[in-house]
Amino acid sequence: MQGCTVTSWPIIPTLRGYRAAWLGRDLAAGLTLAGVAVPEQVATAGLAGAPAWAGLYAFVAGSLMFAVLGRHPQLSVGADSTIAPLLAAAAATVGSPGSPPYVQSLAILAVMVGLLVTAVGLLRLGWVSQFLSTPVVTGVLAGIAVQILVRQLPAFLGVPGEGTNTIGRLRAVAGRLGHTNGWAVAIAAFVLAVIVAGERLDRRIPGALLGVIGSTVAVAWLGLGSRGVETVGPVQAGLPTVGLPSAPWSEVRHLLPAALVVTFLCVIQTAATERGAAPAPGTAGDFDRDLVAVGAGSLLAGLGGSFAVNASPPRTAIVVATGGRTQVCAVVAAGLTLGFVTGAAGVLRNLPQAALGAILVFVASRLLRITELRTIRRFDRLEYALAVVTTAAVALVGVEQGVIVAMVLALADRTWRAARPADVVLGREPGTDHWIPVDVGQPTEQVPGVVVYLLYGPLWYGNADHTAARIRDLVDAARSPVHAFVLDAGGISDIDYTAAQTLRDLLHRLRRRGVTVGIARSSHLVHHDLVHAGLLAALGPDRLFMTVEDAVVALAVMG
Secondary structure, eight states, X not given: OTTOEEOOOSSOGGGTTEEGGXXXXXXXXXXXXXXXXXXHHHHHHHHTTOOHHHHHHHHHHHHHHHHHHOOOSSOOEEOOTTTHHHHHHHHTTTSOTTSHHHHHHHHHHHHHHHHHHXXXXXXXXXXXXXXXXXXXXXXXXXXXXXXXXXXXXXXXXTOOOOOSSHHHHHHHHHHTGGGOOHHHHHHHHHHHHHHHHHHHHOTTSOHHHHHHHHHHHHHHHHTGGGXXXXXXXXXXXXOOOOOOOOOOHHHHHHXXXXXXXXXXXXXXXXXXXXXXXXXXXXXXXXXXXXXHHHHHHHHHHHHTTOOOOEEOHHHHHHHHHTTOOSTHHHHHHHHXXXXXHHHSGGGGGGOBHHHXXXXXHXXXXXXXXXXXXXXXXXXXXXXXXXXXXXXXXXXXXXXXXXXXXXXXXXXXXXXXXXXXXXXXXEEEOTTSSOXXXXXXXXXXXXXXXXXXXXXXXXXXXXXHHHHHHHHHHHHHHOSSOOOEEEEEGGGOOOBOHHHHHHHHHHHHHHHHTTOEEEEESOOHHHHHHHHHTTHHHHHOGGGEESSHHHHHHHHHHHO
């Protein structure tokens, strides 16, 4: 029985080659996953402004659809704290949190996000996940973490939550500090301590579940509801009504920008989650197909009246840590969650909001990657500034606007760097024919009257004039009159039409000054560009060289 395998399964792709020996691990992983997911999904539903049942159904829908359609064996999909604040912000423009228009707008958003993420997968556009740099993504997540922390302060302190933005919420909390509920603070601190302890001892310990059980029992036993401790209250039980949410076209257009941003975040986070939990060697992965599965999860969630789902790095890590091998663990967790919400959801009525706030505070701490930010600061101050500005934009302005700001800043940063590429003047290493940068701390020698210049990156319309000006300045600043200029093209990837015309004009100017120009180490792509732009004909076939040394020797003689 131990060696028994399944070679072909019609439904779940990750079950191909399934071994009976894996079943025990998958069942244990599924049980642990359900224990972690139930309180977390209820908390995330609150973050999205949705009823508790919506978070549980989101987990069921996401888990089942990914199990049926996905290829990654351990990825966990469900309600996610990264996109929940953005969903809440978008739905808040339609109705107040928890109201029927608000909940319906969340379902509409789920369908829209599901269609968009599915389309990205079907069109094999998963590469857009690489569009935002790590500093920008780190900044976006940090900004979301700040938003979550500020949103949960009222629940943590047991005071009413007010305000429509981060600053407004902080002011409201500051004005009510004198009305802090000690019981709520104690519950939140207890749950947070249990979660942190479980995380440090063994990630397989469902600290959130243990904290929720303990705090719920305390509320019921001590009658804390009458002492100002706010609870979840009655939770809808039973299966949801499945149907396409209806909305006027104007509302769909209104929600489209938020749906696009959520889609982008889902693609990025799914890619990051898969990178952090790579399948076992020999297991075929298909990121675009996994996107289709994640999108299908949002579609099913929306049809059931819930909200959009996403891949979860923490829950996926739990599946890996508990030895889960296939999506059987997701099916087990979904089944247990479905059984809970249909048969035992009533126990949530005494669940304190402070406990859910503690869970979300812990989740936010996982999004705030301080170590990553320090590493970025050591590596590049400009990229660190980009991360900080992104964090501030997301935290203070909003996720949707912050992501747009981040994208614009990232493009501006890349464009600036490409428009001002790195370049160096080369010198010959004494006693050799090697040419190296003159500013690397090693002795070099120059050939009188010859300037050797190396450019890193493509030559394009954005940097053509800058590069031409740099070359003219180098010729003007040379210690002795220049009669030869060598362009080391080894670092140039390609030349566009505008840059080719700029080089042609520069060539004529230098020639009028008596400077002979040669090009060394050009790739076949650059050679192709030189030929088609007419630069090679203008330069002369004898001005193209295999090495810098060949060019210097030949042009020195010509000079």
